[in-house]
Amino acid sequence: MKRIxxxxxxxxxxxxxxxxxxxxxxxxxxxxxxxxxGAFLSxxxxxxxxxxxxxxxxxxxxxxxxxxxxxxxxxxxxxxNDYEVYIVSSTLQHPNAPKDKxxxxxxxxxxxxxxxxxxCGDKKIIRADYLIDDHPRHLEDFQGKPILFxxxxxxxxxxxxxxxxxxxxxxxxxxxx
Amino acid sequence: MKRIxxxxxxxxxxxxxxxxxxxxxxxxxxxxxxxxxGAFLSxxxxxxxxxxxxxxxxxxxxxxxxxxxxxxxxxxxxxxNDYEVYIVSSTLQHPNAPKDKxxxxxxxxxxxxxxxxxxCGDKKIIRADYLIDDHPRHLEDFQGKPILFxxxxxxxxxxxxxxxxxxxxxxxxxxxx
Numbered sequence: 478m479k480r481i482x483x484x485x486x487x488x489x490x491x492x493x494x495x496x497x498x499x500x501x502x503x504x505x506x507x508x509x510x511x512x513x514x515g516a517f518l519s520x521x522x523x524x525x526x527x528x529x530x531x532x533x534x535x536x537x538x539x540x541x542x543x544x545x546x547x548x549x550x551x552x553x554x555x556x557x558n559d560y561e562v563y564i565v566s567s568t569l570q571h572p573n574a575p576k577d578k579x580x581x582x583x584x585x586x587x588x589x590x591x592x593x594x595x596x597c598g599d600k601k602i603i604r605a606d607y608l609i610d611d612h613p614r615h616l617e618d619f620q621g622k623p624i625l626f627x628x629x630x631x632x633x634x635x636x637x638x639x640x641x642x643x644x645x646x647x648x649x650x651x652x653x654x
Numbered sequence: 655m656k657r658i659x660x661x662x663x664x665x666x667x668x669x670x671x672x673x674x675x676x677x678x679x680x681x682x683x684x685x686x687x688x689x690x691x692g693a694f695l696s697x698x699x700x701x702x703x704x705x706x707x708x709x710x711x712x713x714x715x716x717x718x719x720x721x722x723x724x725x726x727x728x729x730x731x732x733x734x735n736d737y738e739v740y741i742v743s744s745t746l747q748h749p750n751a752p753k754d755k756x757x758x759x760x761x762x763x764x765x766x767x768x769x770x771x772x773x774c775g776d777k778k779i780i781r782a783d784y785l786i787d788d789h790p791r792h793l794e795d796f797q798g799k800p801i802l803f804x805x806x807x808x809x810x811x812x813x814x815x816x817x818x819x820x821x822x823x824x825x826x827x828x829x830x831x
Contacts, residue, residue: 480779563779569768575752591746592776598769602657602740604781604797620781 478561481650482595482605483553484615485566485578487628489586490543493518496530504529514629540577545585548643556650557588565595565603567615609646613637624649655738658827659772659782660730661792662743662755664805666763667720670695673707681706691806711747717754722762725820733827734765742772742780744792786823790814801826 486492496518497508506526513521518530533539556562564582568574575596582589600608601618608619609626613634616623624646625637640646663669673695674685683703690698695707710716733739741759745751752773759766777785778795785796786803790811793800801823802814817823 482779563776565779567769569752569756569771569773572753572756575746575773576749579746579749590775592744592774594746595772595774595779596746596752597772597774598767599740602659602742602772602781604779 478559479607480561480563480605480621481556481607481609482563482565482600482603484608484610484612484626485564485568485582486543487611488609488626489546489549489553489564490540490581491546492540492543493629495539495543496533499533500526500530510629515633517630534571534574537573538577540574541581543581546643550585552643552647553586554588555647560606560650561593562589563593563595563603563605564589565597565600565605565608567598567600567612568596569598607650609640622653655736656784657738657740657782658733658784658786659740659742659777659780661785661787661789661803662741662745662759663720664788665786665803666723666726666730666741667717667758668723669717669720670806672716672720673710676710677703677707687806692810694807711751712749714750715754717751718758720758723820727762729820729824730763731765732824737783737827738770739766740770740772740780740782741766742774742777742782742785744775744777744789745773746775784827786817799830 483489501507519527522530553562566578568578582594600615606621607624608616608621609624610616611626611628611631613631616625616637623637625631625634625639627639627641638649640649660666678684681703696704699707730739743755745755759771777792783798784801785793785798786801787793788803788805788808790808793802793814800814802808802811802816804816804818815826817826
Protein backbone atom coordinates (compact mmCIF):
# COMPACT_ATOMS: atom_id res chain seq x y z
CA MET A 478 0.00 0.00 0.00
CA LYS A 479 1.42 3.39 -0.98
CA ARG A 480 2.19 5.89 1.74
CA ILE A 481 1.18 9.57 1.90
CA UNK A 482 2.83 11.95 4.37
CA UNK A 483 0.80 15.07 5.17
CA UNK A 484 2.01 18.25 6.86
CA UNK A 485 -0.20 20.04 9.44
CA UNK A 486 0.19 23.85 9.60
CA UNK A 487 -1.19 25.63 6.49
CA UNK A 488 -2.11 22.22 5.03
CA UNK A 489 -4.56 20.71 7.54
CA UNK A 490 -4.66 23.54 10.08
CA UNK A 491 -5.05 27.29 9.52
CA UNK A 492 -2.10 28.43 11.57
CA UNK A 493 -1.53 31.85 10.01
CA UNK A 494 -5.22 32.75 10.27
CA UNK A 495 -4.94 32.37 14.05
CA UNK A 496 -1.69 34.34 14.18
CA UNK A 497 -3.34 37.22 12.35
CA UNK A 498 -6.41 37.10 14.60
CA UNK A 499 -4.51 36.95 17.89
CA UNK A 500 -2.02 39.66 16.87
CA UNK A 501 -4.86 42.01 16.01
CA UNK A 502 -6.69 41.21 19.28
CA UNK A 503 -3.60 41.76 21.41
CA UNK A 504 -1.88 44.67 19.65
CA UNK A 505 -4.32 46.14 17.17
CA UNK A 506 -1.82 45.51 14.35
CA UNK A 507 -3.49 44.14 11.25
CA UNK A 508 -1.56 41.87 8.88
CA UNK A 509 -2.91 42.10 5.37
CA UNK A 510 -2.13 38.69 3.91
CA UNK A 511 -1.88 40.13 0.41
CA UNK A 512 0.89 42.48 1.52
CA UNK A 513 3.01 39.59 2.85
CA UNK A 514 2.33 37.08 0.07
CA GLY A 515 5.39 35.54 -1.51
CA ALA A 516 7.48 35.62 1.67
CA PHE A 517 7.45 34.28 5.21
CA LEU A 518 6.03 36.50 7.93
CA SER A 519 9.57 36.64 9.34
CA UNK A 520 10.64 38.69 6.31
CA UNK A 521 7.56 40.87 6.15
CA UNK A 522 6.61 42.02 9.64
CA UNK A 523 8.00 44.98 11.59
CA UNK A 524 10.46 43.60 14.17
CA UNK A 525 8.29 44.60 17.13
CA UNK A 526 5.43 42.42 15.91
CA UNK A 527 7.68 39.66 14.64
CA UNK A 528 8.94 39.01 18.18
CA UNK A 529 5.36 38.69 19.41
CA UNK A 530 4.34 36.40 16.57
CA UNK A 531 7.42 34.22 17.07
CA UNK A 532 6.40 33.62 20.68
CA UNK A 533 2.93 32.28 19.81
CA UNK A 534 3.83 28.67 19.01
CA UNK A 535 5.52 28.34 22.41
CA UNK A 536 2.24 29.15 24.17
CA UNK A 537 0.38 26.27 25.74
CA UNK A 538 -2.82 25.67 23.81
CA UNK A 539 -1.92 27.75 20.76
CA UNK A 540 -2.24 24.83 18.33
CA UNK A 541 -5.28 23.34 20.06
CA UNK A 542 -8.04 25.39 18.40
CA UNK A 543 -6.82 26.10 14.86
CA UNK A 544 -9.46 25.95 12.16
CA UNK A 545 -9.48 22.97 9.82
CA UNK A 546 -8.57 23.43 6.14
CA UNK A 547 -11.54 23.09 3.79
CA UNK A 548 -12.18 19.54 2.49
CA UNK A 549 -9.13 18.12 4.29
CA UNK A 550 -11.20 15.83 6.52
CA UNK A 551 -13.29 14.27 3.75
CA UNK A 552 -10.37 13.87 1.33
CA UNK A 553 -8.01 12.35 3.92
CA UNK A 554 -10.79 10.04 5.04
CA UNK A 555 -11.16 8.83 1.42
CA UNK A 556 -7.41 8.51 0.86
CA UNK A 557 -7.06 6.63 4.15
CA ASN A 558 -8.98 3.72 2.59
CA ASP A 559 -6.47 3.13 -0.21
CA TYR A 560 -3.23 4.56 1.18
CA GLU A 561 -1.25 4.59 4.39
CA VAL A 562 -1.85 8.18 5.49
CA TYR A 563 0.72 9.59 7.94
CA ILE A 564 0.63 13.05 9.49
CA VAL A 565 4.17 14.48 9.59
CA SER A 566 4.65 17.78 11.39
CA SER A 567 7.95 19.56 11.94
CA THR A 568 7.16 20.89 15.37
CA LEU A 569 9.68 19.86 18.01
CA GLN A 570 11.21 23.32 18.45
CA HIS A 571 8.01 24.13 20.38
CA PRO A 572 7.79 21.92 23.49
CA ASN A 573 4.06 22.49 24.05
CA ALA A 574 3.05 21.79 20.47
CA PRO A 575 2.99 17.95 20.43
CA LYS A 576 0.36 17.59 23.16
CA ASP A 577 -1.93 20.21 21.57
CA LYS A 578 -1.45 18.79 18.09
CA UNK A 579 -2.24 15.26 19.25
CA UNK A 580 -5.49 16.45 20.83
CA UNK A 581 -6.36 18.51 17.72
CA UNK A 582 -5.78 15.55 15.40
CA UNK A 583 -7.78 13.29 17.66
CA UNK A 584 -10.70 15.73 17.53
CA UNK A 585 -10.70 16.54 13.81
CA UNK A 586 -9.07 13.47 12.24
CA UNK A 587 -10.12 10.63 14.57
CA UNK A 588 -9.57 8.08 11.79
CA UNK A 589 -5.81 8.73 11.95
CA UNK A 590 -4.33 6.28 14.48
CA UNK A 591 -1.63 7.67 16.78
CA UNK A 592 0.80 5.21 15.16
CA UNK A 593 0.43 7.21 11.95
CA UNK A 594 1.53 10.53 13.49
CA UNK A 595 5.10 11.80 13.30
CA UNK A 596 6.49 14.91 15.03
CA CYS A 597 9.96 15.75 13.85
CA GLY A 598 12.37 18.43 12.66
CA ASP A 599 13.99 17.50 9.36
CA LYS A 600 11.60 15.58 7.10
CA LYS A 601 14.34 14.02 4.99
CA ILE A 602 14.17 11.01 7.33
CA ILE A 603 10.60 10.31 6.11
CA ARG A 604 10.04 7.35 3.77
CA ALA A 605 6.82 7.81 1.79
CA ASP A 606 5.48 7.90 -1.77
CA TYR A 607 3.95 11.38 -1.48
CA LEU A 608 4.66 14.37 0.73
CA ILE A 609 2.06 17.14 0.84
CA ASP A 610 3.63 20.24 2.37
CA ASP A 611 3.57 24.02 2.04
CA HIS A 612 7.33 24.34 2.71
CA PRO A 613 9.66 23.92 -0.27
CA ARG A 614 12.57 23.08 2.08
CA HIS A 615 10.81 19.87 3.15
CA LEU A 616 9.95 18.93 -0.44
CA GLU A 617 13.50 19.51 -1.73
CA ASP A 618 15.04 16.48 -0.02
CA PHE A 619 12.01 14.21 -0.33
CA GLN A 620 12.62 11.07 -2.38
CA GLY A 621 8.99 10.36 -3.34
CA LYS A 622 6.58 12.61 -5.23
CA PRO A 623 6.39 16.08 -3.66
CA ILE A 624 3.13 18.06 -3.73
CA LEU A 625 3.31 21.74 -2.80
CA PHE A 626 0.19 22.85 -0.95
CA UNK A 627 -0.48 26.49 -1.79
CA UNK A 628 0.06 29.01 0.98
CA UNK A 629 0.59 32.77 1.02
CA UNK A 630 4.36 32.39 1.36
CA UNK A 631 4.93 29.95 -1.53
CA UNK A 632 3.01 31.60 -4.41
CA UNK A 633 6.22 32.19 -6.43
CA UNK A 634 7.56 28.64 -5.97
CA UNK A 635 7.45 26.66 -9.22
CA UNK A 636 9.65 23.58 -8.74
CA UNK A 637 6.91 21.25 -7.51
CA UNK A 638 3.52 19.92 -8.50
CA UNK A 639 1.10 22.33 -6.84
CA UNK A 640 -2.28 21.72 -5.20
CA UNK A 641 -4.35 24.79 -4.44
CA UNK A 642 -6.75 22.94 -2.17
CA UNK A 643 -7.63 19.47 -0.93
CA UNK A 644 -9.87 18.63 -3.89
CA UNK A 645 -6.84 19.13 -6.13
CA UNK A 646 -4.73 16.95 -3.85
CA UNK A 647 -7.22 14.12 -4.31
CA UNK A 648 -7.17 14.54 -8.10
CA UNK A 649 -3.36 14.56 -8.26
CA UNK A 650 -2.96 11.47 -6.12
CA UNK A 651 -5.71 9.48 -7.78
CA UNK A 652 -4.37 10.29 -11.24
CA UNK A 653 -0.91 9.00 -10.21
CA UNK A 654 -2.23 5.95 -8.36
CA MET B 655 26.55 10.99 5.13
CA LYS B 656 25.00 7.79 6.46
CA ARG B 657 22.09 8.08 8.87
CA ILE B 658 21.66 6.29 12.21
CA UNK B 659 18.25 6.19 13.92
CA UNK B 660 18.38 5.53 17.67
CA UNK B 661 15.51 4.51 19.95
CA UNK B 662 15.19 6.02 23.46
CA UNK B 663 13.62 3.74 26.09
CA UNK B 664 15.90 0.81 27.08
CA UNK B 665 18.48 2.06 24.55
CA UNK B 666 19.38 5.56 25.75
CA UNK B 667 17.13 5.78 28.82
CA UNK B 668 16.61 3.24 31.60
CA UNK B 669 12.83 3.15 31.52
CA UNK B 670 12.23 -0.22 33.15
CA UNK B 671 14.62 0.57 36.01
CA UNK B 672 12.38 3.50 36.93
CA UNK B 673 9.21 1.43 36.59
CA UNK B 674 10.63 -1.15 39.00
CA UNK B 675 11.72 1.51 41.48
CA UNK B 676 8.45 3.46 41.46
CA UNK B 677 6.31 0.32 41.67
CA UNK B 678 8.23 -0.85 44.72
CA UNK B 679 8.01 2.59 46.36
CA UNK B 680 4.27 2.89 45.77
CA UNK B 681 3.06 -0.68 46.31
CA UNK B 682 5.89 -2.65 47.89
CA UNK B 683 5.78 -5.11 44.99
CA UNK B 684 9.24 -6.07 43.79
CA UNK B 685 9.82 -7.04 40.17
CA UNK B 686 12.79 -9.36 39.84
CA UNK B 687 14.06 -8.62 36.35
CA UNK B 688 15.43 -12.17 36.00
CA UNK B 689 11.96 -13.60 36.57
CA UNK B 690 10.47 -11.55 33.72
CA UNK B 691 13.32 -11.88 31.24
CA GLY B 692 12.37 -13.06 27.78
CA ALA B 693 8.93 -11.44 27.81
CA PHE B 694 7.36 -8.00 28.11
CA LEU B 695 6.20 -6.88 31.55
CA SER B 696 2.66 -7.01 30.16
CA UNK B 697 2.93 -10.81 29.96
CA UNK B 698 4.71 -11.27 33.25
CA UNK B 699 3.11 -9.10 35.91
CA UNK B 700 0.02 -9.86 38.02
CA UNK B 701 -2.91 -7.90 36.53
CA UNK B 702 -3.24 -5.64 39.57
CA UNK B 703 0.31 -4.34 39.14
CA UNK B 704 0.15 -4.33 35.36
CA UNK B 705 -2.62 -1.70 35.44
CA UNK B 706 -0.48 0.49 37.68
CA UNK B 707 2.62 0.08 35.54
CA UNK B 708 0.65 0.82 32.36
CA UNK B 709 -0.44 4.15 33.81
CA UNK B 710 3.12 5.38 34.48
CA UNK B 711 4.01 6.69 31.01
CA UNK B 712 0.87 8.87 31.04
CA UNK B 713 2.14 10.70 34.12
CA UNK B 714 3.55 14.16 33.63
CA UNK B 715 7.29 14.06 34.30
CA UNK B 716 7.69 10.30 34.22
CA UNK B 717 10.21 10.35 31.37
CA UNK B 718 12.00 13.45 32.65
CA UNK B 719 14.42 11.85 35.10
CA UNK B 720 15.28 8.44 33.65
CA UNK B 721 18.89 7.35 34.07
CA UNK B 722 21.14 7.41 31.03
CA UNK B 723 22.40 4.13 29.53
CA UNK B 724 26.11 3.53 30.12
CA UNK B 725 28.43 4.88 27.39
CA UNK B 726 25.52 6.12 25.25
CA UNK B 727 26.53 9.78 25.54
CA UNK B 728 30.18 9.31 24.58
CA UNK B 729 29.45 6.86 21.74
CA UNK B 730 26.64 8.96 20.22
CA UNK B 731 28.84 12.02 20.49
CA UNK B 732 31.56 10.18 18.51
CA UNK B 733 29.11 8.82 15.93
CA UNK B 734 27.56 12.26 15.54
CA ASN B 735 30.80 13.44 13.90
CA ASP B 736 30.65 10.96 11.04
CA TYR B 737 26.95 10.12 10.74
CA GLU B 738 23.62 11.89 10.81
CA VAL B 739 22.33 10.71 14.20
CA TYR B 740 18.55 10.89 14.68
CA ILE B 741 16.68 10.00 17.84
CA VAL B 742 13.49 8.12 16.93
CA SER B 743 11.07 7.31 19.74
CA SER B 744 7.69 5.64 19.38
CA THR B 745 5.94 7.62 22.06
CA LEU B 746 2.84 9.42 20.82
CA GLN B 747 0.36 7.21 22.66
CA HIS B 748 1.45 9.13 25.77
CA PRO B 749 0.54 12.82 25.40
CA ASN B 750 2.88 14.04 28.15
CA ALA B 751 5.90 12.11 26.90
CA PRO B 752 7.15 14.41 24.09
CA LYS B 753 7.72 17.46 26.30
CA ASP B 754 9.56 15.41 28.95
CA LYS B 755 11.60 13.54 26.38
CA UNK B 756 12.64 16.77 24.62
CA UNK B 757 13.86 18.22 27.92
CA UNK B 758 15.65 14.95 28.82
CA UNK B 759 17.43 14.84 25.47
CA UNK B 760 18.38 18.48 25.75
CA UNK B 761 19.91 17.81 29.17
CA UNK B 762 21.78 14.59 28.42
CA UNK B 763 22.39 14.77 24.65
CA UNK B 764 22.74 18.51 24.01
CA UNK B 765 24.69 17.81 20.81
CA UNK B 766 21.52 16.39 19.21
CA UNK B 767 19.71 19.28 17.48
CA UNK B 768 15.91 19.29 17.78
CA UNK B 769 15.73 18.83 14.02
CA UNK B 770 17.24 15.37 14.54
CA UNK B 771 14.51 14.18 16.92
CA UNK B 772 11.48 12.17 15.76
CA UNK B 773 8.49 11.17 17.90
CA CYS B 774 6.24 8.73 16.12
CA GLY B 775 4.26 5.50 16.29
CA ASP B 776 5.20 3.10 13.49
CA LYS B 777 8.88 3.31 12.63
CA LYS B 778 8.46 1.86 9.15
CA ILE B 779 8.19 5.43 7.86
CA ILE B 780 11.83 6.05 8.92
CA ARG B 781 14.49 6.25 6.22
CA ALA B 782 17.93 5.51 7.67
CA ASP B 783 20.96 3.26 7.20
CA TYR B 784 20.91 1.86 10.75
CA LEU B 785 18.18 1.48 13.36
CA ILE B 786 19.24 0.71 16.94
CA ASP B 787 16.22 -0.50 18.87
CA ASP B 788 15.29 -3.00 21.59
CA HIS B 789 11.93 -3.85 19.94
CA PRO B 790 11.98 -6.53 17.22
CA ARG B 791 8.68 -5.18 15.81
CA HIS B 792 10.40 -1.94 14.82
CA LEU B 793 13.39 -3.75 13.31
CA GLU B 794 11.24 -6.15 11.24
CA ASP B 795 10.03 -3.54 8.75
CA PHE B 796 13.21 -1.49 8.68
CA GLN B 797 14.89 -1.31 5.27
CA GLY B 798 18.41 -0.46 6.47
CA LYS B 799 20.65 -2.46 8.81
CA PRO B 800 18.84 -3.32 12.05
CA ILE B 801 20.75 -3.55 15.35
CA LEU B 802 18.95 -5.12 18.31
CA PHE B 803 19.93 -3.46 21.57
CA UNK B 804 19.79 -6.06 24.32
CA UNK B 805 17.02 -5.68 26.88
CA UNK B 806 15.44 -8.07 29.38
CA UNK B 807 12.49 -8.77 27.06
CA UNK B 808 14.47 -9.61 23.89
CA UNK B 809 17.05 -12.13 25.16
CA UNK B 810 15.55 -14.96 23.05
CA UNK B 811 15.37 -12.91 19.83
CA UNK B 812 17.92 -14.11 17.27
CA UNK B 813 16.91 -12.58 13.91
CA UNK B 814 19.02 -9.42 14.18
CA UNK B 815 22.59 -8.33 14.77
CA UNK B 816 22.76 -7.81 18.54
CA UNK B 817 24.58 -5.16 20.59
CA UNK B 818 24.77 -5.80 24.31
CA UNK B 819 25.90 -2.28 25.13
CA UNK B 820 26.94 1.00 23.51
CA UNK B 821 30.58 0.00 23.09
CA UNK B 822 29.37 -2.90 20.94
CA UNK B 823 27.13 -0.54 18.93
CA UNK B 824 30.17 1.56 18.10
CA UNK B 825 32.17 -1.51 17.02
CA UNK B 826 29.34 -2.81 14.81
CA UNK B 827 28.76 0.51 13.06
CA UNK B 828 32.43 1.30 12.55
CA UNK B 829 33.11 -2.16 11.14
CA UNK B 830 30.29 -1.67 8.58
CA UNK B 831 31.19 1.91 7.76
